[in-house]
């Protein structure tokens with residue numbers, strides 16, 4: 001990229017986060033000096049085993065679980081696949097119906113698609129213009145042959161936070177298992193699996209300043225979810241394979257820091273977001289805020305800049321060292337625009353002009369001021385050469 | 395590191411011939427905002443059938459803007475017949491290639507130019523061999539990427 005500036009502003013914390021120094025420091029010894037296989041009986045192996053136990057406690061503490069209820073995986077995606085596919089297969093004697101939403105991550109949607117091919121019936125709940133499901137609608141959709149409800153805790157594109165406790169209650173009343181994808185919620189919203197009453201919950205390290213390629217599935221004690229990867233005795237024989245020792249250690253440390261930091265983190269991000277949004281609203285005309293500002297992840301903003309296209313905005317920002325995402329079809333491999341923005345009723349031509357900004361722990365007010373300036377210039381420049389305008393309309 | 399080459403990035407960041415033209419001799423629009431790209435081309439044609447100026451306005455992604463810039467550059471100074479002979483492949487070659495997924499963007503450029511010339515020919519009672527069988531209002535779904543509006547399972551943002 002022909003970068004015109006040295007300045008780098010990362011505003012895509014929902015895509016992934018940098019590993020924090022403290023997390024990296026915790027991980028490093030386990031690459032070299034303390035590299036033993038956690039299954040080995042000698043000292044260096046046992047040291048690794050202890051490190052994993054500690055990480056399990058750290059992750060469990062962040063979500064209010066018992067350590068024995070936390071199973072490490074290779075990613076949030078794997079945790080989602082495990083929960084959904086194995087539950088469906090396990091319970092197919094009782095029924096073949098699953099309920100999810102239209103705005104899930106592909107880790108969930110594509111798992112459901114796979115199940116549909118295998119003869120399962122999947123109901124995709126609609127969401128309202130703010131991105132929330134309707135609890136009455138959920139109640140209505142539960143059938144005698146429903147075995148699983150899987151509804152994401154917080155959405156990755158528009159940040160909408162679902163009423164998880166209420167969903168869990170509905171599921172419990174009907175004897176249906178409830179899984180939630182909490183990959184985006186973790187570290188941003190307090191999570192207490194016991195208080196919420198969820199049966200399964202997916203998380204991932206790289207969204208909370210931990211390393212990529214490690215996640216976990218919480219499985220409530222008493223839910224005997226079948227083994228996902230067959231092999232050795234790791235993860236209580238449910239998810240075999242020599243553990244990603246460094247990754248798990250990093251996840252543990254990241255979870256610990258996240259727990260200590262949560263309140264401050266959420267408050268800071270929200271105030272930065274409010275500041276940024278107020279400036280954008282005051283200084284850039286013809287925008288649309290996608291999704292509700294209530295019950296939303298603190299660092300998430302999704303804005304459509306009308307009459308122009310998102311990938312072009314993204315490129316101009318990138319040239320100024322600013323990293324953001326877009327829901328435009330132009331940036332997608334399949335040339336179809338965001339299914340989430342479509343589900344909340346954003347007109348397609350306005351989905352093409354949507355940009356997601358996600359603020360994180362290293363974002364400063366100065367970064368946001370810089371971004372507003374560059375964004376203003378980019379939007380003006382593109383509107384000047386656009387074949388669509390406020391006067392012409394779409 | 396961009397998905398685009400330097401030439402595309404250069405034409406995108408400093409597009410040539412962008413803007414309006416007063417009383418153009420011909421004007422053509424192709425694509426639609428719903429599909430994510432819409433290109434408008436305006437041309438000025440001299441007595442002796444030479445395109446002396448061309449301007450564009452484009453709603454679209456980086457490659458759509460870059461191909462508008464390159465395509466207008468290419469037709470300026472050409473006779474109308476020569477301009478009609480410009481193909482998508484010529485635009486693509488001039489750009490030094492686009493990622494496969496983006497190729498439809500240059501398809502817009504050649505169609506928009508043809509539409510502008512069609513408009514000029516109609517207004518001035520002219521006929522051109524290169525316009526034979528050309529219908530500016532032909533169903534767009536038939537001749538470019540098909541912008542089918544069924545929304546299903548996008549990639550990228552939805553994966554993050």
Ligand SMILES: Cc1ncc(COP(=O)(O)O)c(C=O)c1O
Nearest residue numbers: 075076077105156183204553554
């Ligand atoms: C909501 C949601 N679920 C699942 C995932 C997948 O997690 P991972 O990247 O660890 O596979 C992501 C992010 O990529 C996400 O945002």
